[in-house]
Amino acid sequence: MIEVKNLHKTFMNGQVETSVLKGIDFKIEEGEFIAIMGRSGAGKSTFMYQISLLDEPTRGEIIIDGINTHTMTTEQKTSFRLARLGYVFQDYALIPELTALENVALPLLMQDIPHKKAMSIAQNALKTVGLGTHTNQLPSQLSGGEQQRVSISRAISHNPDILFADEPTANLDNESSRTIMEIFKELHKQGQTIIMVTHEEEFGKMAEKTVTLNDGRIVGVKKN
Amino acid sequence: MFSPLNFRIGFFLAVRQLRRSSVWTNSLIIFVMVLTFLNLVIVSGILVGLIQGAIEAVRAQYTSDVIVSNLNTKTYIEYSPDIIRTIQSLPHVEAMTARYMNGSTIEANYKSRTDPDEKPNTAGTQIVGIDPRAEDAVTGLSQWIVEGEYLEPGDYDQILLGSYLLKKYVPVDSPGFSALDNVGPGTKVRIKTGDVEREVTVKGILKTKVDEVSFRAYMVDTQLRGMIGRNDFNVDEIAIKLKEGADPIVVRDTLLRNGVGKFAKVQSSADAQPKFIKDIRDTFALLGNMISSIGLVVASITIFIVIFINALTRRKFIGILKGIGISGHAIEISYVMQSIFYAFIGSAIGFVLLYAFLQPFIARHPIDFPFSDGILVAPLSGTLLRISLLVVATIIAGYIPARMIVRKNTLDSILGRK
Numbered sequence: 072m073i074e075v076k077n078l079h080k081t082f083m084n085g086q087v088e089t090s091v092l093k094g095i096d097f098k099i100e101e102g103e104f105i106a107i108m109g110r111s112g113a114g115k116s117t118f119m120y121q122i123s124l125l126d127e128p129t130r131g132e133i134i135i136d137g138i139n140t141h142t143m144t145t146e147q148k149t150s151f152r153l154a155r156l157g158y159v160f161q162d163y164a165l166i167p168e169l170t171a172l173e174n175v176a177l178p179l180l181m182q183d184i185p186h187k188k189a190m191s192i193a194q195n196a197l198k199t200v201g202l203g204t205h206t207n208q209l210p211s212q213l214s215g216g217e218q219q220r221v222s223i224s225r226a227i228s229h230n231p232d233i234l235f236a237d238e239p240t241a242n243l244d245n246e247s248s249r250t251i252m253e254i255f256k257e258l259h260k261q262g263q264t265i266i267m268v269t270h271e272e273e274f275g276k277m278a279e280k281t282v283t284l285n286d287g288r289i290v291g292v293k294k295n
Numbered sequence: 296m297f298s299p300l301n302f303r304i305g306f307f308l309a310v311r312q313l314r315r316s317s318v319w320t321n322s323l324i325i326f327v328m329v330l331t332f333l334n335l336v337i338v339s340g341i342l343v344g345l346i347q348g349a350i351e352a353v354r355a356q357y358t359s360d361v362i363v364s365n366l367n368t369k370t371y372i373e374y375s376p377d378i379i380r381t382i383q384s385l386p387h388v389e390a391m392t393a394r395y396m397n398g399s400t401i402e403a404n405y406k407s408r409t410d411p412d413e414k415p416n417t418a419g420t421q422i423v424g425i426d427p428r429a430e431d432a433v434t435g436l437s438q439w440i441v442e443g444e445y446l447e448p449g450d451y452d453q454i455l456l457g458s459y460l461l462k463k464y465v466p467v468d469s470p471g472f473s474a475l476d477n478v479g480p481g482t483k484v485r486i487k488t489g490d491v492e493r494e495v496t497v498k499g500i501l502k503t504k505v506d507e508v509s510f511r512a513y514m515v516d517t518q519l520r521g522m523i524g525r526n527d528f529n530v531d532e533i534a535i536k537l538k539e540g541a542d543p544i545v546v547r548d549t550l551l552r553n554g555v556g557k558f559a560k561v562q563s564s565a566d567a568q569p570k571f572i573k574d575i576r577d578t579f580a581l582l583g584n585m586i587s588s589i590g591l592v593v594a595s596i597t598i599f600i601v602i603f604i605n606a607l608t609r610r611k612f613i614g615i616l617k618g619i620g621i622s623g624h625a626i627e628i629s630y631v632m633q634s635i636f637y638a639f640i641g642s643a644i645g646f647v648l649l650y651a652f653l654q655p656f657i658a659r660h661p662i663d664f665p666f667s668d669g670i671l672v673a674p675l676s677g678t679l680l681r682i683s684l685l686v687v688a689t690i691i692a693g694y695i696p697a698r699m700i701v702r703k704n705t706l707d708s709i710l711g712r713k
Contacts, residue, residue, distance in 0.1 A: 125618055126706045146622075153620020164615040164709070168308075168315040180307060181621050183300050209315070225619065 078131035093287035106278035157226030172206035196228035216247025305628025328641020331594035339583020349667035359534040387541035395424035399488035424519025443480030443499030457509040458502035603696035614708025634693025
């Protein structure tokens with residue numbers, strides 16, 4: 072499903088060049104639940120940003136379902152992300168002026184789904200994560216765990232091919248973190264491909280496979 | 296970019312952002328837009344109104360709607376009685392006043408002058424013979440009396456003086472200009488017109504901002520006619536007041552068709568405006584537009600800054616929107632729609648303030664400029680043009696900062712990287 076070939080990412084800080092990813096080759100199959108782990112600065116988030124098309128690699132290729140993303144324009148990448156990818160960010164990344172329902176419905180509306188239908192799908196997505204009664208609340212009126220569940224609803228409402236999660240439990244208490252991970256496990260059971268970055272070993276082990284990065288390279292792949 | 300979908304999403308985002316953002320912030324931006332709108336309309340409106348007020352005053356107090364005056368080659372209007380009869384037969388005419396005029400000198404303080412070498416206290420003027428009631432019906436002359444009383448038809452050896460003939464009203468001592476000192480109602484003055492000299496009593500003082508009225512002296516027509524020997528009843532000016540809604544151009548043309556033009560100059564009040572007045576009005580309109588343009592630029596910069604700060608502080612969310620697949624164009628449209636909202640609401644409030652309050656208020660209480668009672672000239676077409684300009688400027692000023700922020704790298708925006 073995702074094939075990564077010789078992936079490099081280098082950042083320039085003035086005259087100083089910092090190489091974060093140093094030639095990664097990797098394959099992710101459909102339906103896999105992968106946890107990308109590693110120490111701080113290992114390059115795990117940077118790796119996820121490249122394969123989720125939020126950033127441009129310096130060198131190398133990312134092929135998703137046979138499409139070489141390198142050839143895509145910015146607009147095409149945006150459309151691709153909208154149609155086929157879902158994102159859960161560490162800090163929930165909800166739009167503060169939109170209610171929970173509107174946050175979830177927005178990507179659906181952008182896909183030209185009629186307003187009523189989009190709202191209905193969003194409502195169901197919120198029910199899936201146990202927030203069916205919080206639809207009209209603004210993000211500021213929700214707890215961290217609830218916001219993250221809204222974020223997951225938004226990411227899955229349009230049935231993406233791949234769900235990316237960047238440290239989804241980092242800002243949550245233990246109980247909320249477990250709830251989020253249970254949701255991911257459930258989604259995985261239903262066949263959802265999930266790629267999650269985490270530094271918490273306990274949650275990494277809940278994935279099907281753990282990929283460990285160190286100094287910009289994959290140093291281990293383990294089935295859990 | 297301008298796909299219906301992008302508009303729908305832009306609208307969806309804009310409405311929610313406006314509805315759920317701070318009421319105070321929105322109120323402040325709208326307040327700035329109201330002030331900008333008023334600045335756009337009022338500055339030029341007052342500048343033009345300053346001259347328009349003077350023009351209106353000349354029409355109301357001197358020329359009225361149509362004025363008939365002597366040809367340049369004649370000293371008076373020949374066949375005046377016939378012309379007056381023609382005017383009176385027109386259905387549009389509400390009232391008319393015929394004026395006899397002659398250049399004259401008025402001398403005051405001649406009784407207290409002891410030294411024969413002392414310069415006499417004189418003032419040159421046009422003395423105007425009027426039927427007091429007819430003149431009052433056309434120009435409302437009696438309402439401008441500031442001292443003493445207005446003339447009555449039977450008054451004998453009584454005179455009204457315009458305030459510009461008196462030193463206490465025009466304390467200017469410039470070369471070539473002399474005014475009468477110590478003169479008020481009851482004062483005896485000597486008038487000399489042609490070869491005739493007569494002592495008369497000042498009955499009242501007139502004061503208006505219309506030079507043609509305030510620089511003149513008035514007496515009853517029968518008396519002046521006798522003094523200047525105008526026994527043929529030929530007059531120098533006829534001011535015609537028309538009925539409500541009558542068109543001065545129609546009346547002017549009717550008189551010309553009836554042959555009045557052979558013996559007199561027939562002009563509407565607009566025709567009689569001196570060219571320099573028209574030039575000044577156009578100059579002030581231009582100045583007003585220039586000042587308004589600066590206001591428009593200031594408004595554009597204000598909206599630019601507001602939208603830029605708004606977009607900058609929301610850069611992370613703009614990044615997230617792009618990250619989850621929302622089109623950058625839809626986000627830009629949402630900011631443009633917010634700008635349009637501010638411009639429309641600001642203009643609408645300004646519009647209501649202008650036409651429901653300011654314009655009627657200034658019409659009732661004109662601004663007391665030294666040479667005119669200024670009104671606020673704000674024709675609807677000009678106001679709508681200015682609203683359009685404001686909206687266009689606002690769209691541009693809202694789009695540019697939104698575009699600047701939306702164009703930034705998506706991940707950099709999400710992570711807050713520079």
